[in-house]
Each structure stands twice: as C-alpha cells, then as structure tokens.
Amino acid sequence: MPTPPSAAARDEPVIRDRGDACPGALRLHAADDGYLARVRIPGGLLTARQASVLALAADRFGDGHLELTSRGNVQLRGLAEGCGAGLAELLDGAGLLPAPGHERVRNVVATPLSGILGSERPHVTPWVGELDRLLCASTRATALSGRFLFAIDDGRGDVAALDPDVTLLGTPRGRALVRLGAAPGAVEVDAADAPRAALLAAEYFLDSADAAGTRAWRVAELPSVHALEDAELAARLGAAGIAADLVPEVAWPYAPPPKPWGPGTGDRTPLCVLPPLGRLTADQWRLLVRVAGDGGLRITPWRSIVLPRASTRRPVDGYAQLEAAGLSVAPDGPWESVTACTGRPGCAKALSDVRADARAVVAADGGAPAGPAGAPVHWSGCERRCGHPRGTAWVDLVATSDGYRLDGRPVPSHELAQAVADARSQPRVSEDAVKK
Numbered sequence: 001m002p003t004p005p006s007a008a009a010r011d012e013p014v015i016r017d018r019g020d021a022c023p024g025a026l027r028l029h030a031a032d033d034g035y036l037a038r039v040r041i042p043g044g045l046l047t048a049r050q051a052s053v054l055a056l057a058a059d060r061f062g063d064g065h066l067e068l069t070s071r072g073n074v075q076l077r078g079l080a081e082g083c084g085a086g087l088a089e090l091l092d093g094a095g096l097l098p099a100p101g102h103e104r105v106r107n108v109v110a111t112p113l114s115g116i117l118g119s120e121r122p123h124v125t126p127w128v129g130e131l132d133r134l135l136c137a138s139t140r141a142t143a144l145s146g147r148f149l150f151a152i153d154d155g156r157g158d159v160a161a162l163d164p165d166v167t168l169l170g171t172p173r174g175r176a177l178v179r180l181g182a183a184p185g186a187v188e189v190d191a192a193d194a195p196r197a198a199l200l201a202a203e204y205f206l207d208s209a210d211a212a213g214t215r216a217w218r219v220a221e222l223p224s225v226h227a228l229e230d231a232e233l234a235a236r237l238g239a240a241g242i243a244a245d246l247v248p249e250v251a252w253p254y255a256p257p258p259k260p261w262g263p264g265t266g267d268r269t270p271l272c273v274l275p276p277l278g279r280l281t282a283d284q285w286r287l288l289v290r291v292a293g294d295g296g297l298r299i300t301p302w303r304s305i306v307l308p309r310a311s312t313r314r315p316v317d318g319y320a321q322l323e324a325a326g327l328s329v330a331p332d333g334p335w336e337s338v339t340a341c342t343g344r345p346g347c348a349k350a351l352s353d354v355r356a357d358a359r360a361v362v363a364a365d366g367g368a369p370a371g372p373a374g375a376p377v378h379w380s381g382c383e384r385r386c387g388h389p390r391g392t393a394w395v396d397l398v399a400t401s402d403g404y405r406l407d408g409r410p411v412p413s414h415e416l417a418q419a420v421a422d423a424r425s426q427p428r429v430s431e432d433a434v435k436k
Helices: 050-063 084-093 125-137 191-212 230-239 282-295 318-324 354-364 414-423 431-433
Strands: 029-031 035-041 065-068 074-079 106-109 150-153 166-171 175-180 185-188 245-247 268-275 279-281 297-299 305-311 338-339 377-380 395-398 403-406 409-411
Touching: 050 074, 050 084, 050 305, 065 282, 084 150, 106 125, 125 150, 125 191, 166 185, 166 191, 175 191, 175 230, 185 191, 185 279, 185 338, 191 230, 230 245, 245 395, 279 282, 282 297, 282 305, 282 318, 305 318, 318 377, 338 354, 354 377, 354 395, 354 414, 395 414, 403 414, 409 414
Parallel strands: 106 150, 150 166, 338 377, 377 395
Antiparallel strands: 029 035, 035 074, 065 074, 065 279, 166 175, 175 185, 185 245, 268 305, 297 305, 395 403, 403 409
16 A cells, blocks of 8 residues: 555654644634534534534535545535524534534544445444544543544444544454554554544543653654654553553555445435535535435545435436536446535635646547546646645645646646646655655
C-alpha cells in the first residue's frame, strides 16, 4: 500500500502558535461566498430525518447546496451573517449537535460497507455511536484539534488508509487492533473495549502534546522524543481495566474506496451513489433521502453516499431517478476519480474556478469512463491542496497565476485535457505536496 502523503516523515518538528481554525456548525467560517458551516457526522451515519433537516438548512440558511467532505462530513455554504443561532437550533433538534465544546472533535470515519455486504467481517458500525458518546462525555477530549481523526475499520483497510491518528481495526474472534498514527504495530483489545480504548489513546496523545509544548494537532506532528508508544498505551489501558496485548508488527490491510454500483435483486438493495465533485442541490439530496428510506444514508470519506436499503424498484424506481438527477450510480463513470477543492468564488486563496475547469476537462474527454486503472485527479485552487486524496498517489493539479501546474510542471491551458489523460496512467505527487 502506498504511504499517505500527509503521513510522510517530517524534516522539522511542527510547532503550532495557535489553535486550529477548522469550521464547525457552531463556529462558522467567513468565506468569499458567505459563511460556511461544517456539520460533523460521526462515521457518516445519517437517519432519513437528519438528512432531511440538512436539506432544509441548506435552503433556509444557505445557497441551496450541500457539499461532502473528505472526512465524510457535510458542509453548508453561502450562509447569511447572523444565522448561527437559527442553524444551531435546527441541527440540535435533529440530534446533529452535541454539547458545547465537543462539536468539532467528533471526527470519526468508518467503513461505509460494514454490516451491509457479507458477514465475514466484524460489524463495526455500532462502535461509531459508542465512541461518539464517550467523546462527548469527556472533558479532556475538548482539547483535541478539529483535525484529529479517528478511523473505525472493519478489517478491510479502507478508512485505515486515510492517515488517521487513532485507528480501530476489527479482527476475527471478537478482537480489535488499536493503532497510533502510522505505527507498524498495534495494541489488541476485546471488541467490546475498542471505543473506550480509542478515547484513551486520544487522551494519551493529548498528554504527550502537553509535555512536548508544541501544541501539536495530530499524532504525526509530535516530536520524536514525545512520540507515542504501543507499550505505554497498553499500560494505560491496563490501568483503566482494559486487557491489552502488544502486537509488534501488523500486516495492515488496504482496500480501495467503494465504487458506485447499481441495484441487486429485490426491492430494497444497497446502492453507492457518487455526486459529481461531491456537491448536490437540496433537491438531489431530498431524492437520495426518499430512495434511502428507513435504511438511512452513509456519507463516505470519498465524497460518495452509501444507501444500505435503497428502494430501487417500483413504485420508487430509485436507481433510475438518481441517474436521471445527474448522480453517478454505475462504476467507472467519468466522475469516479475526479475531486476538487472549493476554488473560486468561494475561497479567497484560490487562483481559479477549479470546479468549472474540472467539468470542462471531463466534457472535453467526452465523458469517457475513467476506467479501473486510472489514478485519481485532484484540482487544487492553491498550494494548500485542500481535500486531496489520501492513501494513494494522485494526479496533482494546482492552479497558478497563469494556468495550472500538473505534477510540478506548468501546462498550457490548451493542453490540459490531454496532459491530465496522460498523467493518469503514471501518477506521481510533487515533492512539495508530500512534505505538506
């Protein structure tokens, strides 16, 4: 498995002189197109009612669109100044807000297909709710940055590849591995203890960050003398009454993200739906909610949506309706491997309308399928590369003052479509992106 770019070794220790500025649903971010709210959805799990409330919020307070993030959350944009109290009241009534102080620390991704397809892997979705409950009950957890990430993986290795700070990996026989950052080994505990072990691992990180005095936001930012150790975690777990075994070396699994796929047999079947560039209108979102029914929705970290029990046949005909609404429901479509940051006009730092440029290149390619061998392409409006793919190499497009730089080299606008097509067969990430 390739090393996630953001997990690469750092040449210098990271010293933070401020807290992170990640937006939330209570702390809005002032963007160029209005205020932005990021609604954290632990594990990406939404009931139909909660999803309906998000569409209502987008229409009532925002620009009528919903955006999916690379951590399985939902963003509302174009919010008016002074809407914070009304938005918070609406979200709180749907169970989408925790107690004050915990809203931005609920950064939990989970295997979106867990418990849906096959039974050979442990069903880890219940761990999401328990970890969230423990986080929201912990005063200590409020010190975590808005970028600290938990991953709950059912053993296939999909979300474990997303550069998490604490990983819970389900294993056979009712056990779980607890991994600290990108450590080669792990600590093994009973599955019933996994959520509490994850919280204690995060508290161990906070203690180490306090001792280092560098105000680290993430595990990888700790200086080497304060790096987290499996033996110390095992000791802390033991002191808390959790039996823990050291596993020095683990063959960490890897699985690619789920692809969009069509309906199986029966009236209620799983679907994976991909909105182009992770952006939907409120009407598209409401259609998803109708098709999802009581099975709810699972927002994935790859800006797609899994519907565990979609109504795909008559009288709803969900598959056909989603396809007609412009949402990808078949594998290897043109949008499967294309992502982009916000770009202009929403971001003041962006040098181009990257979403419009991405659509133009896809259109110039005739909407040809990406194909299973194609590498992901990420369009960035500036050097920060917000929302870039994790756990894999990608075609790195960065807007400049006079065009784009593709994998580190300038590309004229008239050659962009062909250059992207060529780069997808041999992707690489520029050195400055690896060090970011």
